[in-house]
Amino acid sequence: xxxxxxRIIEAGKVLGPTVLKVDSFLNHQIDPQLMYExxxxxxYLFREEKITKILTIESSGIAPAVMAGLQMNVxxxxxxxxxxxxxxxxxxxxxxxxxxxxxxxxxxxxxxFLNHDDSIxxxxxxxxxxxxxxxxxxxxxxxxASVAGIGIVIEKAFQNGGKKLRExxxxxxxxARISSLENGxxxxxxxxxxxxxx
Amino acid sequence: xxxxxxRIIEAGKVLGPTVLKVDSFLNHQIDPQLMYExxxxxxYLFREEKITKILTIESSGIAPAVMAGLQMNVxxxxxxxxxxxxxxxxxxxxxxxxxxxxxxxxxxxxxxFLNHDDSIxxxxxxxxxxxxxxxxxxxxxxxxASVAGIGIVIEKAFQNGGKKLRExxxxxxxxARISSLENGxxxxxxxxxxxxxx
Numbered sequence: 001x002x003x004x005x006x007r008i009i010e011a012g013k014v015l016g017p018t019v020l021k022v023d024s025f026l027n028h029q030i031d032p033q034l035m036y037e038x039x040x041x042x043x044y045l046f047r048e049e050k051i052t053k054i055l056t057i058e059s060s061g062i063a064p065a066v067m068a069g070l071q072m073n074v075x076x077x078x079x080x081x082x083x084x085x086x087x088x089x090x091x092x093x094x095x096x097x098x099x100x101x102x103x104x105x106x107x108x109x110x111x112x113f114l115n116h117d118d119s120i121x122x123x124x125x126x127x128x129x130x131x132x133x134x135x136x137x138x139x140x141x142x143x144x145a146s147v148a149g150i151g152i153v154i155e156k157a158f159q160n161g162g163k164k165l166r167e168x169x170x171x172x173x174x175x176a177r178i179s180s181l182e183n184g185x186x187x188x189x190x191x192x193x194x195x196x197x198x
Numbered sequence: 199x200x201x202x203x204x205r206i207i208e209a210g211k212v213l214g215p216t217v218l219k220v221d222s223f224l225n226h227q228i229d230p231q232l233m234y235e236x237x238x239x240x241x242y243l244f245r246e247e248k249i250t251k252i253l254t255i256e257s258s259g260i261a262p263a264v265m266a267g268l269q270m271n272v273x274x275x276x277x278x279x280x281x282x283x284x285x286x287x288x289x290x291x292x293x294x295x296x297x298x299x300x301x302x303x304x305x306x307x308x309x310x311f312l313n314h315d316d317s318i319x320x321x322x323x324x325x326x327x328x329x330x331x332x333x334x335x336x337x338x339x340x341x342x343a344s345v346a347g348i349g350i351v352i353e354k355a356f357q358n359g360g361k362k363l364r365e366x367x368x369x370x371x372x373x374a375r376i377s378s379l380e381n382g383x384x385x386x387x388x389x390x391x392x393x394x395x396x
Binding site: 023024025028029030031032033035036058059062063066067069070073074075076077078080081082109110112113 | 221222223226227228229230231233234256257260261264265267268271272273274275276278279280307308310311
């Protein structure tokens with residue numbers, strides 16, 4: 001998605017060979033218009049699937065997921081990383097190991113909102129090692145529902161998550177696929193827009 | 199806002215005299231169309247203010263805030279409850295005491311995204327004792343910016359947060375104002391739609 005690649009080049013900050021900071025438009029400050037365009041793109045990319053619900057994970061997945069839900073006219077559920085006082089019954093859980101933070105978090109979703117006949121689109125902001133997407137897919141499958149696809153805002157294609165998910169047979173669509181962050185430069189897989197950012 | 203009050207009556211669950219569970223459309227599962235309508239309403243309610251940015255808090259504030267940002271064409275920032283690895287410089291922090299969880303959390307916002315001339319609309323999902331809104335207002339003021347208003351999805355008007363914020367001179371607009379949750383019933387301040395939910 002050109003507008004997203006352009007924004008990554010203009011506003012992303014490469015903090016290391018695997019770390020891209022995009023907190024000026026996605027992870028901390030959010031650009032609602034860009035999210036809206038991303039929602040349209042997700043809706044287009046998964047137009048062949050009969051999506052009944054979207055599942056994401058707090059917090060940075062929520063904005064793109066809600067915009068996709070708006071376009072596709074389906075509810076959005078966000079998995080919680082922290083326990084909720086009022087979210088206690090019928091919990092589906094999974095563990096997510098974060099390679100960056102070197103810690104394992106339990107995420108949870110109320111089983112009340114996932115049905116056997118649901119066809120779920122998983123949406124997340126980043127795809128690196130695939131841990132979060134796999135945990136969300138496990139929750140969907142534990143509920144007896146099916147994963148219709150996985151939509152990612154930014155895929156770090158030089159890490160193995162995308163390969164892992166595609167090998168498992170999931171339809172994965174990423175709005176931007178980064179092939180390298182070496183030397184402080186962002187390069188995209190598309191090869192159409194390889195430029196340097198600071 | 200009628201559509202929101204109606205949804206609270208249909209889908210909210212009163213768990214006690216101060217606890218309303220709305221996780222089927224706001225706090226866990228999200229109804230994007232309703233969020234879009236809420237965004238329009240916030241935009242209308244604050245049409246006289248010159249809002250330059252919206253500040254909310256993860257996670258349940260994000261969806262309504264992003265929809266308001268879409269309508270008002272301004273960026274949205276969400277305060278973090280957990281430390282971020284890539285969010286480290288120029289942090290503005292405040293403490294939020296949760297009466298329900300009986301714990302204090304530190305929230306943080308990168309000062310890079312709040313400027314002296316910003317006029318900030320604070321948006322949050324619930325207003326009870328006003329702790330979160332006051333913490334967000336402190337962060338705005340610490341940044342030298344000004345609070346143009348506070349937009350709340352559901353105000354528990356029988357608790358003292360709304361009074362506290364209005365007495366401090368903030369313009370507070372709530373899309374639904376609940377006057378009581380006694381006896382498992384939701385009553386609204388408007389008096390136009392006082393009905394019973396389970």
